[in-house]
Amino acid sequence: MRAMQISSDHPLLLRIVDELAEHGWSQQNIFLPMDLTRALAAECRKRAAEGELAPAAVGRGPTSEIREAIRGDRIQWIEPGQAPACDSYLALMDSLREAINRGLFLGLEDFESHFALYPPGAFYLRHLDRFRDDDRRTVSAVLYLNEAWLPQEGGQLRMYLKDRGEYDVLPTGGCLVVFLSGEVPHEVLPATRDRLSLTGWFRRRGNEPF
Ligand code: OGA
Ligand code: MN
Numbered sequence: 218m219r220a221m222q223i224s225s226d227h228p229l230l231l232r233i234v235d236e237l238a239e240h241g242w243s244q245q246n247i248f249l250p251m252d253l254t255r256a257l258a259a260e261c262r263k264r265a266a267e268g269e270l271a272p273a274a275v276g277r278g279p280t281s282e283i284r285e286a287i288r289g290d291r292i293q294w295i296e297p298g299q300a301p302a303c304d305s306y307l308a309l310m311d312s313l314r315e316a317i318n319r320g321l322f323l324g325l326e327d328f329e330s331h332f333a334l335y336p337p338g339a340f341y342l343r344h345l346d347r348f349r350d351d352d353r354r355t356v357s358a359v360l361y362l363n364e365a366w367l368p369q370e371g372g373q374l375r376m377y378l379k380d381r382g383e384y385d386v387l388p389t390g391g392c393l394v395v396f397l398s399g400e401v402p403h404e405v406l407p408a409t410r411d412r413l414s415l416t417g418w419f420r421r422r423g424n425e426p427f
Pocket of ligand 2: 344345346403
């Protein structure tokens, strides 16, 4: 697949920036072309089959631990140069990063992202995406990779929004949800089938000492 070049003033990206500025979150049901969504889903499944996805930890640094009573997904971080589909996605998210910086002056420096697979019954309890000891995560972006998801299959992302209360998103392939990491509590409800996503965070520069 040819690496995708999307300019940071593409109307779809500007719409996300506007909605983030106005409401603190944005949902785009048709964010990615279906072939790229399928290629990313295939990459996630391949990594799962090869045993590369590992149980996700809660927290960061020395205090992080695996606690399936809080989150039961298995993850693997993506890096540039691993797969053309991942590189296309990273290029697109870099354009979104520029668009957000231009519109919201957030000074986002980088984007970190991992595949996540929730097996049937796995969930992630209500949380904020900002660590107590690390506040660099500023904007969260979740891309779903599942074909033809049905409401009765569960697996909703439930957000607790200031402007409209409890709000559920089905993890349907190609849908992107973006929100301010420190302001939107959310959870992942258990599903009856594997639930695949690519979850990432735009980060600001940290305030570490020298
Ligand atoms: C997370 C998370 C939401 C989702 O990984 O922090 O909240 O819908 N994911 O997968
Ligand atoms: Mn989260």
